[in-house]
Amino acid sequence: MSNYTKSTNFAVKDGLSAGTAAKRVRGTEIDDEYNAIAVAVATKANINNTALTGVPTAPTAAVAVNTTQLATTAYVKTNIAAIPTLTAAAVNGLAYPVGSIYTSVVATNPNSLLGVGSWSAMGQGRVLMGAGGSYGAGSQGGTATETLSLAQIPSHTHYSGWRTGSGTGSAGQYATLHEGPASVNTGSAGSGSAHNNLQPYLVVYMWKRTS
Numbered sequence: 001m002s003n004y005t006k007s008t009n010f011a012v013k014d015g016l017s018a019g020t021a022a023k024r025v026r027g028t029e030i031d032d033e034y035n036a037i038a039v040a041v042a043t044k045a046n047i048n049n050t051a052l053t054g055v056p057t058a059p060t061a062a063v064a065v066n067t068t069q070l071a072t073t074a075y076v077k078t079n080i081a082a083i084p085t086l087t088a089a090a091v092n093g094l095a096y097p098v099g100s101i102y103t104s105v106v107a108t109n110p111n112s113l114l115g116v117g118s119w120s121a122m123g124q125g126r127v128l129m130g131a132g133g134s135y136g137a138g139s140q141g142g143t144a145t146e147t148l149s150l151a152q153i154p155s156h157t158h159y160s161g162w163r164t165g166s167g168t169g170s171a172g173q174y175a176t177l178h179e180g181p182a183s184v185n186t187g188s189a190g191s192g193s194a195h196n197n198l199q200p201y202l203v204v205y206m207w208k209r210t211s
Contacts, residue, residue: 004040
């Protein structure tokens with residue numbers, strides 16, 4: 001982009017004496033002027049669909065200006081710096097407005113976690129999980145199968161077949177004597193194999209934001 005600068009001062013020629021060589025207007029002078037004008041016009045930005053090159057500059061608008069004025073990089077940077085920084089509590093307040101429900105596997109009031117609002121406990125419930133594996137805090141129920149230990153079996157008795165006195169009856173009513181210190185056990189049943197247990201689940205706590 002360039003500006004047009006006149007090469008020849010034609011008005012000066014009018015004041016020169018007749019016969020002076022410089023008074024004459026030469027074709028090369030006119031040609032030079034038109035060439036300079038052509039270069040200046042060709043390198044100027046168009047009003048419509050301007051395609052600027054180099055590093056064009058423009059006046060920087062004031063902060064928060066909302067017009068069709070050009071926005072420089074300085075304007076953009078200044079406005080970004082003017083945006084207030086949102087705190088974590090402000091962000092959480094937008095994410096959990098009044099009336100929203102907060103769920104967690106930790107039995108801690110959300111106010112201490114989010115730093116915003118008042119929360120009312122709504123209760124807790126179980127969410128079933130897939131069989132097997134570890135589910136972290138709040139998980140209960142164990143794996144899909146489990147072999148019961150003796151302590152897990154309900155207390156109960158078995159008919160041993162011992163009976164005093166005499167008489168007739170079904171087989172096994174009469175006592176069979178055993179000598180020695182060893183105890184006498186009843187018959188056994190079962191294989192000790194694993195059985196189906198409760199499906200694992202998570203305990204989920206729920207709160208509602210009230211203010």
